[in-house]
Amino acid sequence: MACILLPLSLCDKPNSLSRNFWRKGNPEDQGINWVAWDNLSNSKEEGGMGFRNYRAFNEAMLARQGWKLVMNLHSYWARVLKGIYFPNTSFLHAARGSRASWAWLSLLHGRKLLKKCLRWQLQNGRNTDFWEDAWIPSLPGFKISSTEAPSSTIEKVADAIDPRRGTWDKQKLAGEVTTSPADRSRTNQMVILNPLSRLTKKYGSVCGK
Structure with a gap:
C-alpha cells in the first residue's frame, strides 16, 4: 500500500466492511444510512468519526514515498529511478515517460498530493x-x-x-x-x-x- 497504487475495487472492499459494520452490526440487517460515509471518514476535528478511507490512505502513503524520494535522492533506489525516469530534471518536474512501470506511475499519482x-x-x-x-x-x-x-x-x-x-x-x-x-x-x-x-x-x- 505504501509503494503501489491499489485498484479502486481493492480499496473499496475494506471501506465497505467498515461501513457495513458501523451501520448495521449484524450482516443480515439492512441498516440505515444516518450519515454519509464520506462525512464519517473525516477527522474528529472536522466533525467526523475518523474512520480510515483506504483509498485516501493509499494516496497518502504514495505521497510519503515521493517525499522520501525528494529528500533522499542519493539513496540507491532513488538513483535508480532518477537514472531511468528523470535523469535531467527533478522528481517534482519529471514526465510520465513512454515505458513507465506501475511503480513509477504510482509515485506520480502520489506526487499530485505531495505537491499540495x-x-x-x-x-x-x-x-x-x-x-x-x-x-x-x-x-x-x-x-x-x-x-x-x-x-x-x-x-x-x-x-x-x-x-x-x-x-x-x-x-x-x-x-x-x-x-x-x-x-x-x-x-x-x-x-x-x-x-x-x-x-x-x-x-x-x-x-x-
Missing part, C-alpha cells in the same frame, strides 16, 4: 522555478498568479535577484509580472546567496516525516 503539501523555503533561488513552484507565503497557493510570457528572461527565482545586492531586481520584475513578489514576499530585504533553496512541508500530517 510542499512549498520552497527560498534562499538563493537557483533551483526554484519562478513560475511553477510554490515559494511566496503571502500569495494564494504560494504561487505567482501571472502567466509566463514567451519572451520571459526569468526561469528560476535567482534570475529575478540582483546578484550584487542580493535583493530583487524590481526593474526586471516590473516587466514580467503584474504583482511583484518583491512587494508580497517577506524575503524582500534579505536573500541568502550561499545555501540552496530547499523544500519544506506546508502540512506535516499528510506527507509524514
